[in-house]
Amino acid sequence: MPACGCNARGKNDYICGMDNPLLIPSGLPFGAPRFDLIRPEHWLPAFRAAIAAGKAEADAVAANPEPPTFANTVEALELAGSALDRVSGLFFNLLEAESDDAMQQMAEEVSPLLTEYEMYVSLNEALFARVKAVYDGRSALSLDPDQKKLLEETYKGFTRSGALLSPEDKKTYAALEEELSLLALRYGKNVLDATNAFSLEITDEAELEGLPPYVRDAAAQAAREKGRNGWLFDLTHPSYGPFLQFSARADLRERLWRAYNGRALGGPYDNRDICLRITDLRRRIAQLLGYADWAAYELEERMAKDIGAVRRLLDRLMGPSLPAARREVAELLAYAQERGYGEPQMQPWDFAYWSERYRAEHFALSEEQLKPYFRLEDSIAAVFGLATRLYGVQFVPREDLPVYHPDVRVYDVQDGDGRHLALFYADFFPRSGKRGGAWMTNFRELAVRGGVEERPLVSIVTNFSKPTPEAPSLLTHDELTTLLHEFGHALHGMLAEGRYPSLTGTNVARDFVELPSQLMENWGFEPAWLHTFARHWQTGEPIPDALVERLVAARNYHAAYFQVRQLRFGLLDLAWHTLREEADVPAQELEREALADCAVLPDIPGSCISTAFHHIFDGGYSAGYYSYKWAEVLEADAFSLFREKGIFSREVAAAFRENVLSKGGSEDEALLYRRFRGHDPDPDALLRKLEIK
Numbered sequence: 001m002p003a004c005g006c007n008a009r010g011k012n013d014y015i016c017g018m019d020n021p022l023l024i025p026s027g028l029p030f031g032a033p034r035f036d037l038i039r040p041e042h043w044l045p046a047f048r049a050a051i052a053a054g055k056a057e058a059d060a061v062a063a064n065p066e067p068p069t070f071a072n073t074v075e076a077l078e079l080a081g082s083a084l085d086r087v088s089g090l091f092f093n094l095l096e097a098e099s100d101d102a103m104q105q106m107a108e109e110v111s112p113l114l115t116e117y118e119m120y121v122s123l124n125e126a127l128f129a130r131v132k133a134v135y136d137g138r139s140a141l142s143l144d145p146d147q148k149k150l151l152e153e154t155y156k157g158f159t160r161s162g163a164l165l166s167p168e169d170k171k172t173y174a175a176l177e178e179e180l181s182l183l184a185l186r187y188g189k190n191v192l193d194a195t196n197a198f199s200l201e202i203t204d205e206a207e208l209e210g211l212p213p214y215v216r217d218a219a220a221q222a223a224r225e226k227g228r229n230g231w232l233f234d235l236t237h238p239s240y241g242p243f244l245q246f247s248a249r250a251d252l253r254e255r256l257w258r259a260y261n262g263r264a265l266g267g268p269y270d271n272r273d274i275c276l277r278i279t280d281l282r283r284r285i286a287q288l289l290g291y292a293d294w295a296a297y298e299l300e301e302r303m304a305k306d307i308g309a310v311r312r313l314l315d316r317l318m319g320p321s322l323p324a325a326r327r328e329v330a331e332l333l334a335y336a337q338e339r340g341y342g343e344p345q346m347q348p349w350d351f352a353y354w355s356e357r358y359r360a361e362h363f364a365l366s367e368e369q370l371k372p373y374f375r376l377e378d379s380i381a382a383v384f385g386l387a388t389r390l391y392g393v394q395f396v397p398r399e400d401l402p403v404y405h406p407d408v409r410v411y412d413v414q415d416g417d418g419r420h421l422a423l424f425y426a427d428f429f430p431r432s433g434k435r436g437g438a439w440m441t442n443f444r445e446l447a448v449r450g451g452v453e454e455r456p457l458v459s460i461v462t463n464f465s466k467p468t469p470e471a472p473s474l475l476t477h478d479e480l481t482t483l484l485h486e487f488g489h490a491l492h493g494m495l496a497e498g499r500y501p502s503l504t505g506t507n508v509a510r511d512f513v514e515l516p517s518q519l520m521e522n523w524g525f526e527p528a529w530l531h532t533f534a535r536h537w538q539t540g541e542p543i544p545d546a547l548v549e550r551l552v553a554a555r556n557y558h559a560a561y562f563q564v565r566q567l568r569f570g571l572l573d574l575a576w577h578t579l580r581e582e583a584d585v586p587a588q589e590l591e592r593e594a595l596a597d598c599a600v601l602p603d604i605p606g607s608c609i610s611t612a613f614h615h616i617f618d619g620g621y622s623a624g625y626y627s628y629k630w631a632e633v634l635e636a637d638a639f640s641l642f643r644e645k646g647i648f649s650r651e652v653a654a655a656f657r658e659n660v661l662s663k664g665g666s667e668d669e670a671l672l673y674r675r676f677r678g679h680d681p682d683p684d685a686l687l688r689k690l691e692i693k
């Protein structure tokens with residue numbers, strides 16, 4: 001039993017830890033969280049108590065009088081802070097799914113406490129000395145593969161943050177890190193401000209030509225919110241994307257395109273020098289830590305491991321994709337010219353428009369045609385059924401367990417032999433206090449503590465339209481694919497085996513984590529699976545073959561063009577992050593040089609990708625943009641085995657479960673993959689899937 005850990009001070013200190021449902025065992029089956037008892041005033045005292053407990057546990061590891069061993073140091077540290085993991089696992093997931101101003105404000109209060117806690121552990125020299133002693137003596141230890149991995153990861157966790165540096169270099173490191181985080185914030189703010197600084201106001205209805213009603217309605221709404229008449233378009237995706245796709249006015253498309261692609265390029269929110277400074281700070285940090293460049297530092301933690309592997313992948317894909325993409329654009333240009341397009345080249349602001357016209361003509365497939373066949377309830381049952389067919393797992397509804405909102409459902413996930421594997425929470429419908437999009441997460445990771453296994457609590461969250469009195473919830477095909485995608489992540493979490501939470505489930509290298517999710521998407525295009533459940537919700541008529549055929553045919557429309565676009569982003573990312581000395585050219589020049597050989601559309605002066613490239617400058621994808629393509633290669637290569645042996649093959653599924661889904665990050669991901677597939681990921685599998693020759 002935990003002692004009362006409540007050391008809270010301030011406005012909430014009347015709550016004792018023993019009454020706090022976040023700090024005491026839940027008493028429910030599987031340790032299900034007490035969503036029925038958690039109240040707003042429980043959070044801060046729970047965080048304070050859990051942080052104090054985590055610090056005490058870390059201190060105890062550091063001060064252990066026994067000589068350091070794997071168990072008393074590395075394993076003990078891995079399992080320390082479990083109360084904090086539990087509280088954070090609930091709080092930060094609810095912050096996304098069921099939040100309000102008070103939660104947001106608490107998040108701001110908690111965030112510095114967590115940073116301070118992380119520093120407390122990562123800068124603890126006595127702790128590092130013990131970890132290092134175990135690491136240095138590792139050749140004499142007989143450790144299991146997951147223990148070896150845990151030792152390595154723990155050691156690197158310290159050294160990658162400068163634990164081996166001299167006191168003077170540590171100061172330099174901290175200063176570089178601080179400047180980097182401030183500049184990243186500036187970069188992001190500049191992009192945001194530059195995005196918000198532009199709007200296109202339309203008052204003459206004729207200028208809306210081509211725009212479908214939903215786009216016009218949204219623009220009218222945007223105008224009303226700003227107290228304007230007419231229609232307002234801006235540079236956020238829901239506004240900008242459809243405008244370029246549908247507007248028949250080339251002059252307006254061009255204006256919007258130039259504004260979008262010139263964001264943070266000159267003017268009051270200029271990011272050009274910030275790009276140079278951010279990447280230079282990263283280079284200096286990497287080199288201070290002993291790496292050749294930032295890419296080497298980042299890739300050490302990925303499946304790809306080194307820049308050579310990444311370049312080989314990008315080059316192999318680019319080879320046939322570039323001429324294929326140029327052919328696609330040439331064909332589209334000819335199509336447009338036959339319909340009166342006067343430009344000698346396809347301009348970037350015209351591509352999406354003509355591409356949409358061609359698509360509508362040749363693959364006409366409206367969401368309204370498909371939706372009646374994808375009732376949410378049938379789709380969920382079919383996705384569960386697919387998991388049963390492949391992996392033998394069952395989903396038993398548990399209406400007795402508490403949830404954080406009445407829309408949320410809980411299932412007990414059982415293996416073929418009835419063994420409990422996980423609780424699976426599913427939260428499908430939008431509401432205020434829930435952010436947009438879809439994601440999978442864990443309330444609790446798999447762990448073994450004191451010989452007792454705690455199975456994971458897995459959740460998926462989506463924003464599908466809610467049923468109405470007139471109609472059930474119906475999914476677009478995109479939404480069906482989203483359901484499959486998030487469910488694929490969820491399987492990775494639910495089928496996890498192992499003992500160390502940081503190495504189980506979806507805690508794998510970033511360029512590996514999308515394999516289970518993207519793999520699942522493939523079934524959404526398989527007639528044999530679609531026909532198991534896709535029936536018209538009113539007539540009961542099965543989905544017509546012709547519809548499915550068109551769905552499959554439309555899948556690879558302009559595949560080469562979009563592939564080259566992603567590859568270019570990946571190459572640009574590498575150009576920035578393989579610099580080994582300070583760049584001696586301006587940002588735009590560096591970008592132009594990196595992309596000169598793989599242009600598909602004309603280069604427009606006054607446009608720049610780097611100045612508004614969140615992923616790599618202030619997001620988590622620096623030297624990692626290639627991961628999208630890497631994961632696609634993995635999933636195409638993996639699915640090709642299902643193709644070969646049958647899309648419901650128990651044998652292939654068992655191998656995938658055994659070598660990938662159950663293993664988490666307990667071993668080198670490249671090794672796990674090779675054991676499953678019998679070879680390294682083959683880029684040609686993706687080229688075949690996309691029909692790029």
Ligand SMILES: [Zn+2]
Pocket residue numbers: 485489514517
């Ligand atoms: Zn995903």
